[in-house]
Amino acid sequence: MEFPGLELRIRMSLVAGPDLRVFVPARLYYKSTDPYAVQFSFDVTPDDVVRWMVAREVLDQGLTAPAGIGDVKVTPIGPHWNRCLCIELQSLDGNARLEGPAASVKAWLAKTFEVVPAGRESEFVDIDTLLDELLAH
Template sequence: MGFPGLETKTHMMLVAGPDTTVPVPVRLYYLTTDPYAVQFTFDVSPDEVVRWTFARELLAQGMVGPAGMGDVKITPIGDNHARTRIVLESPEGLACLEGATAPLKAWLDSTYKEVPAGHESSAVDIDSLLDELLAH
């Protein structure tokens, strides 16, 4: 059974030091019911998966220029922005991932086909969200 939305799988390199990188499988998820956000997961070990949720717009901005001021920073690197660096920081630690921009961009473009930029609010079912919140 797959993820009920848009998903892509790719590999990025976890930068563990100046001369040390480790390949990690990465998955990106997008749900039209949460149209402003993307979810980003990567396996740090066979038993530990790290999940981050951040703004879809942040990912889009970070592939063409430095973006982010908080826990998530995204920067294009290399000739013609062929690679993307994603830095994730939390009280538990810091992870720096680098990978090819093309698969990230292709997947991101597909999310904009599902919910175009500027139309995110029309994809949110406020009544159902309120019903769910009030039921708890």
């Protein structure tokens, strides 16, 4: 199935302990119809996919400094020339820490800002459709 937006497929390390890392396929999705959010997913197993919504702004800020509060935190790690990105996810079901290439995420995010420039997200939100969806439930 093709995603109607921008997609990044990368390999990340799921940090399972001090000396245990498991490589997992991860995907980031961006749609101009949901301009504030990035959908993030990673495969724990072929049948177990974990999905999260991350604020695009938090992901962008996390490339250069710790960002996020609550259930999603994004932090750069390592030297600038070989930087990785750490994404920490917390829920009632457990916690996950993933690390991956910051350069790939940075290049992909730049494309999202070409589609929807920072500060202009509200121009891409269809308020009428959003209200209809909210009121239908």
